Amino acid sequence: MKCKKCGGKAVINMRQHNMGLCKDDFLQWLPEQMLKHIEKQKMFTPDEKILVAVSGGKDSLALWDMLQILGYQADGLYIALGIDEGISYSSESQRLTEEFAKARDLNLHVVNMTSDYGIDLPTLAKETKRGRDKPCSSCGLVKRHEMNRIARDFGYDVLATGHNLDDEAATLFSNTLQWNGDYLIRQHPVLAERDGLARKVKPLFRFYEREMAAYTLLRGIEYIYDECPFAEGSTSTQYKELLNQLEHEHPGAKIHFFTKFLSAKKKGLFAEPTTEIVPELHICPSCGQPTSALELCTFCRMMEKSK
């Protein structure tokens, strides 16, 4: 297959765009496209300070890499969860993230559950009995809380995560199967700053997971290839596989599913709830983050319970 731009040998075929690209053209095209969507969606400007949530996986490292290439001011945040069951998942992903930052002289914040809170994530999930056999709901809660905390404490304007199109399409699929209106209303690549929480953006939302893997390989970025041991057999992985089957038969199915959802929403498919239903927010007396609870927020209650 030939590169659509220069006629050289293509390294990737993107059937949804009807386009194959060679290494050099692909490595130029991807950050250019990202810039286009950052500007179109008004995610952030070059003057703003960005905090990138990095996991050591391909998406977040590629995101951080492209933000550097494009000249944005982006620091990283790694949250060490202490998931080292069998394979050294957390310690290895931390090592790769730290090496990435060091080699490029980037600023990386590290939050460590065990040393900062005295408990690792699997133990926390077990002791507070959240989410039966998987710690994923506690994990999501911890990540959200800590990202908001670091963004606020260090004055970042915006929080960027490495969610790609496959992540977003799988989430949309799941929320649609359950007609989860609250989540459908909120699912968007840009969430405005609200109640003192930083703006949240997903600059990779137009890219297939496959393109992100190709980018990291072509750039020679070392990332954690093994999945989190708790991700095995997760519904999001099942949905991704289903959507890929659909994509195989109908190239572009995934990107249309998500982008048409965004445009339908823009045209008013989902109405915002009237103000009466929006819960009134209070300030958590322990951590200072907004919460709908009258007392401690969910995170602080969970930490209390584990003591």
Added chain:
Amino acid sequence: MKKTSTIILRDKKYEVKAGSTLRVALRRLEILPESVICVREGELITEDNIIKEGETIKLVSVISGG
């Protein structure tokens, strides 16, 4: 005698016939090209490439969960 060609995905090895395209080989193995990247001697290649005799193609899985 013909040397066999190999496709590797994670810790699985598959023997495949040389002379057909990767697309055909992947279909026979029931692997969706959407979920992998094909690597030949460290270089990324597209699925229209023809498998050479005796070579090993590594597949990189692109789906990550969580």
